[in-house]
Amino acid sequence: DVKVTQSSRYLVKRTGEKVFLECVQDMDHENMFWYRQDPGLGLRLIYFSYDVKMKEKGDIPEGYSVSREKKERFSLILESASTNQTSMYLCASSLIQGFGAFFGQGTRLTVV
Amino acid sequence: GDSVTQMEGPVTLSEEAFLTINCTYTATGYPSLFWYVQYPGEGLQLLLKATKADDKGSNKGFEATYRKETTSFHLEKGSVQVSDSAVYFCALSDPNAGGTSYGKLTFGQGTILTVHP
Numbered sequence: 001d002v003k004v005t006q007s008s009r010y011l012v013k014r015t016g017e018k019v020f021l022e023c024v025q026d027m028d029h030e031n032m033f034w035y036r037q038d039p040g041l042g043l044r045l046i047y048f049s050y051d052v053k054m055k056e057k058g059d060i061p062e063g064y065s066v067s068r069e070k071k072e073r074f075s076l077i078l079e080s081a082s083t084n085q086t087s088m089y090l091c092a093s094s095l096i097q098g099f100g101a102f103f104g105q106g107t108r109l110t111v112v
Numbered sequence: 113g114d115s116v117t118q119m120e121g122p123v124t125l126s127e128e129a130f131l132t133i134n135c136t137y138t139a140t141g142y143p144s145l146f147w148y149v150q151y152p153g154e155g156l157q158l159l160l161k162a163t164k165a166d167d168k169g170s171n172k173g174f175e176a177t178y179r180k181e182t183t184s185f186h187l188e189k190g191s192v193q194v195s196d197s198a199v200y201f202c203a204l205s206d207p208n209a210g211g212t213s214y215g216k217l218t219f220g221q222g223t224i225l226t227v228h229p
Contacts, residue, residue: 031215033216033217040221042222045217045218090156092217099215100205100215101158103148103155106155
């Protein structure tokens, strides 16, 4: 079975903290993605990566950065967490266009 | 840019009722279309997909047909069960958006489905 694993299900962080969300996939997929899910807004793409050390901004990259040092691992970094970054964060990976993406179970982040 | 519009929710049905969730899209290229389902407390699972016009995706009794002329991909199920209660997302992946999409997905806002016994 294919697997995308996010390191935490729930996180509570303080405003101004640096936050790391980790994602690992075991499918040897080139493409990995970070989405943010908010009620009524669906999922919005923050960043994606199409190869090791390669990254591109998605629709809402402000306040976030990413790191992909190994093919299987894609990290999302909140440089200085703010309350408006309280959300559900979903990692995904895919092989080719039209194939569909596989999602992790999500990390619910609360910034207080 | 690309966009996906789903029917307003939430949707509440009785068990064995017929389900339709409308989805229309706007895309610059010739997209692939998907329906994802999210059960409470979980991530998204791919429910079904279609990659060209008139293709019908199907899975677990759900169906959706890729209609290029109406730019639609409506989700249907003939008889829903309580276990179908979840959030359903329509999505597209457009290969011509910026050259190659790398499998990026554009999502609708999601439709909450609740099925009562």
